[in-house]
Amino acid sequence: MSIVQNLQNNYVRYSIILFVFILTVSLILSISPKHTRGDFDVYYASSQNYLAKAPVYIPHDGIEEFKYSPLFALVFSPLTMLSKPLALYVWNILNIFLLYLIFYLFYKLKQMSFSKPQDLLIIVCLFALAGQFIFSDIRLGQINIFLCCLMVLTMYLEINKKYFWASVILAFSLMIKFFPLLFVLYFVLRRRFKLLGFTILMTVFFLLLPSIYSGFDLNLRYLHDWFILLKSSPAHLLYSVKNNSLLSFYSWFFIARHDMHSVIDYNMIQKGLTPEVYYFWGVSCFIFFSSFFYDTFFVKHKEIKIAFLDYSCLFVCGLLFNPLAYLNALVFLIVPYFFILRFLFYSEISGKYGFICAFFISLSFIFNIVGHVIFFKDIHQYYVFLQCKPLMWSIILVYLSLCLGKFSLKHYFYLTIEGGNCIISPSQR
Secondary structure: OHHHHHHHHHHHHHHHHHHHHHHHHHHHHHHHHHHOOOOOHHHHHHHHHHOOOOOOOOOOOOOOOOOOHHHHHHHHHHHHOOOOOOHHHHHHHHHHHHHHHHHHHHHOOOOOOOOOHHHHHHHHHHHHHHHHHHHHHHHHHHOHHHHHHHHEEEHHHHHOOOHHHHHHHHHHHHOOOOOOHHHHHHHHHOOOOOHHHHHHHHHHHHHHHHHHHHHHHHHHHHHHHHHHHHOOOOOHHHOOOOOOOOHHHHHHHOHHHOHHHHHOHHHHHHOOHHHHHHHHHHHHHHHHHHHHOHHHHHOOOHHHHHHHHHHHHHHHEEEEHHHOOOHHHHHHHHHHHHHHHHHHHHOOHHHHHHHHHHHHHHHHHHHHHHHHHHHHHOHHHHHHHHHOOOHHHHHHHHHHHHHHHHHHHHHHOOEEOOOOOOOEEEHHO
16 A cells, blocks of 8 residues: 555656646746836836936836835845846746745645645646736746745744744835735734734834945935835826726726726826725725634634635735736735635535635636636727726635635634533544
């Protein structure tokens, strides 16, 4: 029996190695300097300006703008010593490595063994669900895989109670985007005050660290220009049919769909956002977050599997709440997709909950696929369909799957004694 088991384990490992090899080659072949305008080119040019102590935060009507901290410009600047094509390949190969590092962290968390048939199925299904987002991120030379890896590393360190190092990674993540602020809110609910204190200190440290190169006064000017630029995003970015955030949905519902301009000319809409847009967006964000995390403050020590679903929901909420959630940003769905698939393939979400969860994920896959231009006869028909925000609904289906998974696991792990308020777990029975 052990020989059969070893053969099966080797078959799975070799299959995974082959899959990863094919994926890596495909990702490298997808790298092209022609598709990076607005992303990698911005990082490269802005870091050159930073090294020259020239203006970095230059408004360009919401596009091709550097909206990251001075620290990121400093960290990225060594790549500007290379020619742009070579720097692009180095940057994207680093991102491919970080993509695989995410799965290594899952392995360290004992969520993968790379030796069971379920693991192979998880990897194949995961890349079927999120592959287009990964390729989009690599083609654009975007930052999202890098940031996703940092957030998974924060999760790994917090779970292992390495709070100082978790705070270092979390604070550095905030130097890239404000997406990880939801982690801060979650740690407040979990009463991880030591971690939060370290995070505040490290955030201040990282904000001031570039002064070593630029000088204190210039660094303060960069920080001022950065915050001004962050507040000046034009409304037409929210009217884009390719923006999959809740704020974009309400901007379309209350404003863009009533405008006389064609769906293709959304950037010509002059009207700004109205208070009702912000109101519905704020209420929706509150409902999504509180519905999933309502019990978090009252449960100090969570079952690890429920904690994984909590973290997964932070990635989902980050996409929904973020004002700008374009295709490449959906690479963050790697994490929730992974844990949902793992719980399904290992039958940890079973019965009717597992069936409904599998149905939601299948529907999410369909929404991911049908929102592609090849299914439409012309660009106008394609844009009209994108107005319905299929990818936003796909994200919401992932959210609902996590809700089902959490409810199912809580039902399994915690049993309320009839007539009392005592909560016990199976290990205590």
